[in-house]
Amino acid sequence: MFFKIADLAVKHGFIRKNMLPNINFDQYKFGPVGLLLLSNLESEWFFHFVINKDVTVFINKDDFTSTFNFAKNTCCDRLPFGIVEKKGNKKMNSDDLIQYKTLTNSDSIEFCKRFPEEEKQFLKGTFFISPNESTKFFHQFQRQRRIWWRKISASPGRYLLTDNKTCENGSQTVEINAKYPWGYQEIEKLVLNSDLNDLGLENSQVQFKEGRKAVRPHTVTSTINLSTMFLNFLCDGYEEPLFQGKPRTILRFHRKVAPYRISFAVSGTNAVSISELSDLALYLSRQLRSNHISTLLLPSTSKHSLEAQYKQYDQLGVPYTAVLNENTLKDGILYLRSRDTTLKEQVHVTSLVTYIEQLFKNY
Incomplete structure (x- = not known):
C-alpha cells in the first residue's frame, strides 16, 4: 500500500x-x-x-x-x-x-x-x-x-x-x-x-x-x-472511496494544509465561450490569490472533460473545485464542488472570495 x-x-x-x-x-x-x-x-x-x-x-x-x-x-x-x-x-x-x-x-x-x-x-x-x-x-x-x-x-x-x-x-x-x-x-x-x-x-x-x-x-x-x-x-x-460503484483515489488533505485550496474547471460548447470562461477563471484566481488563498488554474482546464479534471484535482488533494459553465456567463452562478463529497453548491462569482475565505477560516 x-x-x-x-x-x-x-x-x-x-x-x-x-x-x-x-x-x-x-x-x-x-x-x-x-x-x-x-x-x-x-x-x-x-x-x-x-x-x-x-x-x-x-x-x-x-x-x-x-x-x-x-x-x-x-x-x-x-x-x-x-x-x-x-x-x-x-x-x-x-x-x-x-x-x-x-x-x-x-x-x-x-x-x-x-x-x-x-x-x-x-x-x-x-x-x-x-x-x-x-x-x-x-x-x-x-x-x-x-x-x-x-x-x-x-x-x-x-x-x-x-x-x-x-x-x-x-x-x-x-x-x-x-x-x-x-x-x-x-x-x-x-x-x-x-x-x-x-x-x-x-x-x-x-x-x-x-x-x-x-x-x-x-x-x-x-x-x-x-x-x-x-x-x-x-x-x-x-x-479510495467508492464513487458510482468504482474506487475513486483521493488525497483527503485537511483544507488548512492542502497545497492548493481551490482549483478551476471549465465546461463550454464552443471556442468563444471557453475563452470567456477561461478569462473569468483567471480573474477569480487572481482575486483569491490576492487574498492569500492558493489556487490551481491549469491550461488544460478547458481541454479535458470535467471528470478528467476532477480526477486530477482529487488526486492532488484540492479541497474545492470551482466549476464554470456557459450559464455562469449569463447568471453569474458557478458550482463549488467538494472533493470529499463530490457534491456541488451554487455560489455567485461576486461572493466566491468571501465564501472561500469563510470556509478556510475555521478548522
Whole structure:
C-alpha cells in the first residue's frame, strides 16, 4: 500500500524517486507540490507551537545558548517559556542503509529512512517549566499534541500515545504513533527531563526565581522529523472511496494544509465561450490569490472533460473545485464542488472570495 501511495505522489509532483545504487532501496526527495504541502504543515506547526501558546515562545537558529539567555532575561528569570528551532537530522550513510535493508524485508516501511540526509530536518520545541509544574505540563502537552495531529488528519483515530517510559537518566518519554496497515509509525517524541546537561548550559544560567527560592527548571521537549511528518500526511490522506460503484483515489488533505485550496474547471460548447470562461477563471484566481488563498488554474482546464479534471484535482488533494459553465456567463452562478463529497453548491462569482475565505477560516 505504501508504494502505491508513493507512486501516486511521484505522479503528481509531491515527491521524486531517488533510487540508491547497489541497494535496491527507494528513497525520495521533495517535489514541487510536496514543498507546498510541507510549507503548510510547518505553518500549522508554527501556529500551534509559537502563536497559539499560553507561554512565551522564542525562535532559535544556530545558537541555542544565546537564545536561552535572551529568553531568560526577557522573562525576568521566571518560568515558564519555550524555544523552538529547526535543525538538521542525523546523517544516515550508505552503510547504515545497507544494514537497514539487511535487517528488514522489502515490504517494511520506516518513514524516517525514506529521505536522504540532505533533505532531513526536524522541528524541536523545548519548554522550560518549574519542577513543581512539569509533570502536569507534560501530561497536558501529550494531550494537546495528539489533538493537533488528529485535528488536521483525515483519519483522527489512527493517532495513539504510547505508555510513559522512564529511562536510566530519569527522563520520561512518550511517543505519538500513527497506525497504518503496514505497521505503526513514530511521528513525534515527547520527553520530560530534569537533567539539563545535554543543553550545554552553565549551572549559573539555569537558576530561576520562584517566589523567594531559586529553582532549576525541568524541560519538556517535542521532536518531529519533517520528512516523517510529510510522508505521514501523504499516507494519512490517501483514500479510495467508492464513487458510482468504482474506487475513486483521493488525497483527503485537511483544507488548512492542502497545497492548493481551490482549483478551476471549465465546461463550454464552443471556442468563444471557453475563452470567456477561461478569462473569468483567471480573474477569480487572481482575486483569491490576492487574498492569500492558493489556487490551481491549469491550461488544460478547458481541454479535458470535467471528470478528467476532477480526477486530477482529487488526486492532488484540492479541497474545492470551482466549476464554470456557459450559464455562469449569463447568471453569474458557478458550482463549488467538494472533493470529499463530490457534491456541488451554487455560489455567485461576486461572493466566491468571501465564501472561500469563510470556509478556510475555521478548522
